[in-house]
Amino acid sequence: MLHNKNHDAVFKHFDLQIFSPDSGSDLTVLMIKLDYLRKKRWIGATHPAIFSQLKLIFSMLDSIGSARLEGNHTTIGEYVEIKLKNKKSNDEKIIEIRNYEEAIGFIEKNVKNKEINRNFLGEIHKIIVKNLNREGSKSPGEYRKSNLLINGSNHRPPDYIKVTEYMNELIGFINKKTPRKYDLLKTAIVHHRFVWIHPFDNGNSRTVRLLTYAMLLKLGAKEDAGRIWNPTAIFCDDRKSYYEALSWADEGTEEGILKWGEYFLSGLKKEIEKIDRMLDYEYLSKTILTGTVDLARKRKSITNFHKKLLLIAIDKPIFMSSDVEKLYPGKNHSYRGIALIGLRKEKLITTLNNKTKKYIIRLSNNHLLRSLIEVLSENGFIPFKE
Numbered sequence: 001m002l003h004n005k006n007h008d009a010v011f012k013h014f015d016l017q018i019f020s021p022d023s024g025s026d027l028t029v030l031m032i033k034l035d036y037l038r039k040k041r042w043i044g045a046t047h048p049a050i051f052s053q054l055k056l057i058f059s060m061l062d063s064i065g066s067a068r069l070e071g072n073h074t075t076i077g078e079y080v081e082i083k084l085k086n087k088k089s090n091d092e093k094i095i096e097i098r099n100y101e102e103a104i105g106f107i108e109k110n111v112k113n114k115e116i117n118r119n120f121l122g123e124i125h126k127i128i129v130k131n132l133n134r135e136g137s138k139s140p141g142e143y144r145k146s147n148l149l150i151n152g153s154n155h156r157p158p159d160y161i162k163v164t165e166y167m168n169e170l171i172g173f174i175n176k177k178t179p180r181k182y183d184l185l186k187t188a189i190v191h192h193r194f195v196w197i198h199p200f201d202n203g204n205s206r207t208v209r210l211l212t213y214a215m216l217l218k219l220g221a222k223e224d225a226g227r228i229w230n231p232t233a234i235f236c237d238d239r240k241s242y243y244e245a246l247s248w249a250d251e252g253t254e255e256g257i258l259k260w261g262e263y264f265l266s267g268l269k270k271e272i273e274k275i276d277r278m279l280d281y282e283y284l285s286k287t288i289l290t291g292t293v294d295l296a297r298k299r300k301s302i303t304n305f306h307k308k309l310l311l312i313a314i315d316k317p318i319f320m321s322s323d324v325e326k327l328y329p330g331k332n333h334s335y336r337g338i339a340l341i342g343l344r345k346e347k348l349i350t351t352l353n354n355k356t357k358k359y360i361i362r363l364s365n366n367h368l369l370r371s372l373i374e375v376l377s378e379n380g381f382i383p384f385k386e
Contacts, residue, residue, distance in 0.1 A: 014252025
């Protein structure tokens with residue numbers, strides 16, 4: 001948080017529990033809608049090979065968004081340039097974002113087979129504070145050994161000697177089975193409770209957003225094809241509203257906690273609606289991918305011939321050499337092969353796998369990524385401004 005510490009803040013204990021909202025409340029309607037969306041299979045017309053590329057790009061955006069909440073003002077453009085050039089950087093602002101990306105990868109690799117426990121949270125914390133000073137930690141992976149205040153909050157976290165007790169209770173709460181209809185509300189309550197405890201000496205906000213992501217994955221928010229979940233997007237669209245919503249739950253009342261839950265679940269619903277649009281290949285191809293290629297050509301990042309080939313790749317997501325034959329009327333097939341080799345060298349397309357001669361558009365690490373980011377922003381997929 002960005003405001004000065006409030007030295008008048010006070011600690012107020014309240015029990016960790018799930019409150020049941022009224023049957024006709026907006027929160028109950030949200031819970032029912034989100035539970036339905038969890039049950040349905042998330043299979044759209046978008047090919048998994050394209051969707052997985054988008055997933056990686058959104059993970060990058062999530063990492064930048066998370067850093068923004070900590071006061072890191074690195075722009076998307078700056079970070080993309082470093083990514084494209086594959087440059088190492090000693091800039092702490094860049095290291096912070098890369099650490100967050102690494103932590104997302106750690107969670108996605110391990111969360112299915114591991115319980116969310118103290119060791120799991122400790123590993124996440126170690127990753128996010130690695131090689132950092134201002135945003136680092138004196139005791140990576142270990143609970144704090146001193147008292148602290150939360151910037152801008154009227155809530156004072158519990159005394160450090162109580163942290164282990166509160167965290168053991170929270171971890172037990174996370175892993176205890178509850179009725180399915182309360183799963184996402186439980187995730188919201190866990191998010192707030194972790195911030196309320198503030199168990200580490202630094203990096204608590206980054207850790208809780210990653211914990212939230214891990215819980216969403218545990219609840220089935222990711223299938224083999226990979227879903228786009230951007231947990232930071234729930235919060236960084238309006239940081240002031242996020243902090244205000246947390247303060248409602250700080251009161252520990254049923255009303256305040258359910259009000260926070262409604263805020264949290266409303267954010268999840270917006271993210272799911274974005275995913276639906278990405279799974280709709282007609283929308284994705286016409287609005288996002290074609291818009292990206294058009295913008296890249298307008299900027300002269302690609303040639304007009306590149307554009308024609310890429311539009312074929314968008315029209316037929318998995319394409320072969322024969323699909324570009326119409327661009328070479330009367331020419332030998334070797335011309336097609338040379339053109340495709342050129343696009344691969346430019347990192348504009350890639351093979352689907354090493355065993356086939358099938359190709360797919362490549363959205364990252366090339367001239368398209370800059371334009372793609374701008375088109376995503378114009379269409380409301382990036383919750384923060386440059």
